Amino acid sequence: MKDAKPFPVLKNDNLLRAARGEVVDRVPVWVMRQAGRYLPEFQELRKQHDFFTVCRTPELACEVTMQPLRRFDLDASIIFSDILVIPQALGITVEMHAGVGPVLPQPIKVPEDLKRLTPDGALSRLSYVGDAITMMRHKLEGRVPLIGFTGAPWTLMGYMIEGGGSKTMSKAKAWLTEYPEDSKLFLSLLTDSIVDYLEMQVKAGAQMLQVFESSAEHLSKEDFLQWGVPYLKRIRDELVDRLTKKAIPVVPMTLFAKGAGHSLKEQSELGYDVIGLDWTVDPIEARNLVGPNITLQGNLDPQDMYRGADELRDLTTEMVHKFGKSRYIANLGHGITPQTPITSMEVLVEAVHKAL
Ligand code: CP3
Numbered sequence: 001m002k003d004a005k006p007f008p009v010l011k012n013d014n015l016l017r018a019a020r021g022e023v024v025d026r027v028p029v030w031v032m033r034q035a036g037r038y039l040p041e042f043q044e045l046r047k048q049h050d051f052f053t054v055c056r057t058p059e060l061a062c063e064v065t066m067q068p069l070r071r072f073d074l075d076a077s078i079i080f081s082d083i084l085v086i087p088q089a090l091g092i093t094v095e096m097h098a099g100v101g102p103v104l105p106q107p108i109k110v111p112e113d114l115k116r117l118t119p120d121g122a123l124s125r126l127s128y129v130g131d132a133i134t135m136m137r138h139k140l141e142g143r144v145p146l147i148g149f150t151g152a153p154w155t156l157m158g159y160m161i162e163g164g165g166s167k168t169m170s171k172a173k174a175w176l177t178e179y180p181e182d183s184k185l186f187l188s189l190l191t192d193s194i195v196d197y198l199e200m201q202v203k204a205g206a207q208m209l210q211v212f213e214s215s216a217e218h219l220s221k222e223d224f225l226q227w228g229v230p231y232l233k234r235i236r237d238e239l240v241d242r243l244t245k246k247a248i249p250v251v252p253m254t255l256f257a258k259g260a261g262h263s264l265k266e267q268s269e270l271g272y273d274v275i276g277l278d279w280t281v282d283p284i285e286a287r288n289l290v291g292p293n294i295t296l297q298g299n300l301d302p303q304d305m306y307r308g309a310d311e312l313r314d315l316t317t318e319m320v321h322k323f324g325k326s327r328y329i330a331n332l333g334h335g336i337t338p339q340t341p342i343t344s345m346e347v348l349v350e351a352v353h354k355a356l
Pocket residue numbers: 031032033034035036037046051078079080081082083084096098100101102149165212214335
């Protein structure tokens with residue numbers, strides 16, 4: 001360990017308590033993409049530095065991670081990075097184009113291209129994320145927990161085949177039917193890298209982990225159960241196994257499978273502590289499906305952040321009332337969008353804390 005200094009003692013542990021089903025002082029709230037373009041200070045910093053330079057420079061990643069905490073009374077921080085750092089570490093070029101999003105100029109088109117991937121040494125090429133996490137734990141001074149994250153196998157496979165975001169993920173879906181065996185190999189290879197990566201994040205100081213299966217929305221229930229779930233289960237099982245063998249405490253884990261509200265029961269049986277919900281899911285129905293021993297996270301429509309303060313306050317309060325104070329982490333149902341007014345974040349956070 002480079003930085004052997006003990007981490008500061010955690011003061012606000014409501015997020016971790018909620019994840020473990022313990023009593024909380026207040027409903028914890030954080031927001032997916034809480035560090036991002038809706039903040040002028042983020043935009044300012046991005047004018048000087050390329051997106052992946054920010055990710056790769058621990059001082060910059062920590063500065064951006066800290067930005068939302070300076071403004072809002074949030075109950076968690078999430079390390080600034082991107083899910084596409086794993087494809088990069090596997091030898092695939094990823095560029096961030098303004099107004100477009102991620103672009104992978106040399107995508108994986110056919111099974112033969114899988115030979116281009118370089119899983120050996122991938123973890124060492126991601127060490128900058130560990131460095132940023134360790135630095136951030138110190139900079140946080142125990143104020144709130146630090147969440148680490150990864151993309152899930154199907155979601156990463158999708159970006160790597162499509163060469164970027166896609167409205168349909170049709171090329172990636174075509175792989176599942178045209179090259180089922182190679183698809184399994186691809187997903188397995190990604191799963192292995194993800195487990196290594198999450199273990200490294202925990203060793204570096206991540207206090208909770210979230211797995212983003214953002215592209216679950218493109219799969220039918222049957223396909224999600226075949227191409228998403230087994231690998232999501234492997235991630236959880238293998239990580240717990242590895243940490244336990246090394247006597248490293250297991251941290252709570254969240255699965256956020258956007259658009260997979262059709263499989264909440266199945267998701268709740270994978271060993272994750274927290275299931276993230278998008279806004280298409282009704283909180284009460286979700287609770288009935290997952291039972292009492294899973295924590296739910298979510299799920300306000302990010303678009304509701306564009307409503308007037310009174311309406312937003314009412315919607316947030318109603319949401320918290322539906323979920324209740326136990327086993328609940330308030331969040332949006334997906335990432336906050338770039339034009340969101342800053343005052344909406346203030347209203348959201350305050351309304352969550354005041355609701356119960
Ligand atoms: O939540 C946080 O504050 C941590 C930061 C974070 C980013 N990306 C920073 C980012 C997290 C958790 C992610 C995860 C991520 N990245 C996901 C999963 C979550 C989700 O939204 O479904 C996905 C699919 C990606 C891939 C990705 N990165 C896309 C599709 C885009 C473009 C979309 C957009 O908002 O422009 C990015 C770019 C990105 N990642 C930005 C940020 C702040 C904006 C780019 C910029 O600064 O120029």
